[in-house]
Amino acid sequence: NAGVTQTPKFRILKIGQSMTLQCTQDMNHNYMYWYRQDPGMGLKLIYYSVGAGITDKGEVPNGYNVSRSTTEDFPLRLELAAPSQTSVYFCASSKGTGEKSNQPQHFGDGTRLSIL
Amino acid sequence: AQRVTQPEKLLSVFKGAPVELKCNYSYSGSPELFWYVQYSRQRLQLLLRHISRESIKGFTADLNKGETSFHLKKPFAQEEDSAMYYCALSGLGSNYGQNFVFGPGTRLSVLP
Numbered sequence: 383n384a385g386v387t388q389t390p391k392f393r394i395l396k397i398g399q400s401m402t403l404q405c406t407q408d409m410n411h412n413y414m415y416w417y418r419q420d421p422g423m424g425l426k427l428i429y430y431s432v433g434a435g436i437t438d439k440g441e442v443p444n445g446y447n448v449s450r451s452t453t454e455d456f457p458l459r460l461e462l463a464a465p466s467q468t469s470v471y472f473c474a475s476s477k478g479t480g481e482k483s484n485q486p487q488h489f490g491d492g493t494r495l496s497i498l
Numbered sequence: 499a500q501r502v503t504q505p506e507k508l509l510s511v512f513k514g515a516p517v518e519l520k521c522n523y524s525y526s527g528s529p530e531l532f533w534y535v536q537y538s539r540q541r542l543q544l545l546l547r548h549i550s551r552e553s554i555k556g557f558t559a560d561l562n563k564g565e566t567s568f569h570l571k572k573p574f575a576q577e578e579d580s581a582m583y584y585c586a587l588s589g590l591g592s593n594y595g596q597n598f599v600f601g602p603g604t605r606l607s608v609l610p
Contacts, residue, residue: 386541415598417600422507422602423602424502424584424599424600424601424602424603425584425600426600427598472542474542486532486544486547487544487598488543488544489534489541489542489543490541491541492541
């Protein structure tokens with residue numbers, strides 16, 4: 383299994399451009415997540431999905447959109463890139479949650495995005 | 499609101515010395531705590547979780563609800579332990595996506 387795969391690994395955008403960060407997983411996980419990590423900070427949740435067709439906002443959703451048409455894919459879209467969106471983006475997936483235990487998350491390698 | 503703090507951005511120890519990476523949390527419900535590690539040029543991966551109560555690569559962590567802490571410990575550090583370590587919290591029985599919080603991370607450097 384490849385696990386969680388993110389593309390591209392690096393990207394430079396101009397202000398106002400749009401792009402989609404791709405994320406796919408081959409573990410048949412229901413839950414998928416997008417995080418951003420700014421220098422010296424922890425990961426902040428942007429959006430998450432508990433299954434195909436279901437998405438919800440995390441802590442910092444403004445400026446981003448997601449879709450979940452299949453179990454495997456969870457792309458993150460930036461419509462109008464702004465310098466504040468310069469960050470490292472991580473996609474993750476997990477089996478799910480429960481009353482007694484939450485399944486751990488599996489992460490991709492990350493996408494380093496710079497907005498100039 | 500839930501929060502995870504890791505007071506040390508950088509921790510340097512010599513090989514063979516004991517290591518303790520601190521993690522404190524605030525959460526009103528029943529928490530589940532994790533430690534994730536990111537080695538150089540590798541992806542973030544789970545190191546251990548408090549529910550498992552196991553030792554991974556010589557590391558252990560005990561959840562102390564009285565002190566709201568989940569410190570990561572290893573009696574004898576090795577050079578290959580050098581990495582970024584993140585403490586994370588999720589709320590049991592809650593909306594997982596909204597209640598999964600990472601700390602800012604501690605970079606552990608083990609010197610020869």
